[in-house]
Amino acid sequence: MTKNIPQFLIAAPTSGSGKTTVSRGLMALLKARGLNVQPYKCGSDYIDTKFHERACGRPSVNLDLFMASEEHVRKLYARYAVGADACVVEGMMGMFDGYERDRGSSAEVARLLRLPVVLVVDARSAAYSLAPLLQGFLHFRPDIRFAGVIFNRVGSARHFGMLQEVCEDLQVECLGYLPKDGLLEQGSRYLGLDFSEQETEEACRRLLELLEAHIRIDRLLEITSLSLPENRTENERLGNRRIAVARNSESFSFLYTEHLDLLNRYGEVFFFNPEESAPLPDGTDLLYLPGGYPEKHAEALRTADVTLDSIRRYIEGGGKALAECGGMIYLSQGICQDGQPDFLPMAGVLPFSISNRKEDRRLSLGYRRFDYNGQTLYGHEFHYTQYVQRSGEWLLPTVAQVYNARGEKVNTPVFRYKNLLASYTHLYWGEIDLNKLFKNEE
Structure with missing residues (x-):
């Protein structure tokens, strides 16, 4: 019998929107709930995958459509999903940013693997002006399905109420938000995220608390439940x-x-x-x-x-x-x-x-x-x-x-x-x- 599990890709309109924070937090939260979470990373990044492994206890796998063929990426995803209770893919850069226009982008990975997209949107200093932005993302590629939106750096409950109105008018699921919080802001990095940096337990605990309080986790898991792709990979011996x-x-x-x-x-x-x-x-x-x-x-x-x-x-x-x-x-x-x-x-x-x-x-x-x-x-x-x-x-x-x-x-x-x-x-x-x-x- 084919197994259905939550599977989704976390993307954002631009780099710096908070998708890494949301991705790592959701991975850790699902792991804390007892789920066996398989993490993935779009693109060639070596460093985010180390944070994923720390959060999930399983090695994270890169999905890159410049360095590998579509068929190879499909096989990779299916092979490493075996035994998982949930699959979470962290996107790269802006959702449609690829090596040439949108080729190789997070959007292309989502299309290829038929994964629903959770869009993380930086709501700092904006409210209803986000409506035309979201309208463009939601309808730019009809072959991509959006599971919903998570807003980041939200200033107050009143601010979030305005953002909910945006989702209601656009008829897209609002999955919650993360409030502004200094502990969640990352400092300068060495060639990206410096994985030798030791995150404080306080910051990790704070992130999980905020996700539990403000993200509709159960709804997210419900609307992203899909059948696992069939794993047809044959791992023959290639040498000694x-x-x-x-x-x-x-x-x-x-x-x-x-x-x-x-x-x-x-x-x-x-x-x-x-x-x-x-x-x-x-x-x-x-x-x-x-x-x-x-x-x-x-x-x-x-x-x-x-x-x-x-x-x-x-x-x-x-x-x-x-x-x-x-x-x-x-x-x-x-x-x-x-x-x-x-x-x-x-x-x-x-x-x-x-x-x-x-x-x-x-x-x-x-x-x-x-x-x-x-x-x-x-x-x-x-x-x-x-x-x-x-x-x-x-x-x-x-x-x-x-x-x-x-x-x-x-x-x-x-x-x-x-x-x-x-x-x-x-x-x-x-x-x-x-x-x-x-x-x-x-």
């Missing part, structure tokens, strides 16, 4: 490798749930912390160095000399390795920070250094695509650090031309050194053959 994955709380922390599950199909996965001085596991066949914030932990990484030497010898000996952004920085000659007289040495595998000095920092951001070894690889780039050349250093020639989401050339290089593939691009591997990345270097 011993795979070493760098992972810790921050310097190597940008890991997709799907990637770890996929690696387990290629073999046996071992995790290690490059900030702790220890050699790679014996018999390593594949080394994965994901992104993170190594520039914030350069001293700890530098002093873990046994790890640095072990990784250097592994790559120089022809070991297969994939390094993305922070992982590539770790393999460089060194990192230079503001206030430091010289570069802190890193693994020294790649013949260039990285600067995180203020005068060199600039934002490199966006989706990326390139062809390599017979496959089209998709990913994204998000960093401030930049390459620098010191005496005797150079950049390796790129082995692929990289393009952005609109098909325009970008100057991001892709490096191949022996059996190492490295770049600033964070790749999504869900639909690629990892064995083909190294097919010319057997």
Whole structure:
């Protein structure tokens, strides 16, 4: 018998409307009610998913329609929904903001998965003027169903009464509101939400109290109850490798749930912390160095000399390795920070250094695509650090031309050194053959 459970996507007209606060709060509240909540995140974001996992006790899954096909996203959603009592998808940016017009947007994910949308609207300094705004969102795409509206930063009960009138006139369900509250306001972030920040128990408790008091939770669960999609995924074994994955709380922390599950199909996965001085596991066949914030932990990484030497010898000996952004920085000659007289040495595998000095920092951001070894690889780039050349250093020639989401050339290089593939691009591997990345270097 097909199981019916609440399933919905939380979106907003613009970034900063409060959808992250509402999403995390609802996830935690449903979990507190005894529901097994499966979280998802639209787009390539690594950080919101960590908050989701903290709230739900289940890994959050990215749903990205630039980096993956529609069929793959459908399969991902169905596979991770197995065993859940509710599925909550947090949108990204504004609801219709995609990589090209609304392509790849939260709206596109909702359409693809046939999920009802809960629209979080910032009501600060507005009342009936929100009517034309909501009218446009509700009727812009007739193939998208709205479950209702939650208003955020509401000033008073009287203010909320005015907002209810908006919903009555537009004939859309008003699911409640969150009042203005200083504890719920988030401060400045480092590349988005800094997941090392410790939220106070008081703020979390306050959010749950406000949701219970002002959101019609039971009505939300009732009107978003849908049958679970059928899970037809076959997780066949893809190899028998011993795979070493760098992972810790921050310097190597940008890991997709799907990637770890996929690696387990290629073999046996071992995790290690490059900030702790220890050699790679014996018999390593594949080394994965994901992104993170190594520039914030350069001293700890530098002093873990046994790890640095072990990784250097592994790559120089022809070991297969994939390094993305922070992982590539770790393999460089060194990192230079503001206030430091010289570069802190890193693994020294790649013949260039990285600067995180203020005068060199600039934002490199966006989706990326390139062809390599017979496959089209998709990913994204998000960093401030930049390459620098010191005496005797150079950049390796790129082995692929990289393009952005609109098909325009970008100057991001892709490096191949022996059996190492490295770049600033964070790749999504869900639909690629990892064995083909190294097919010319057997």
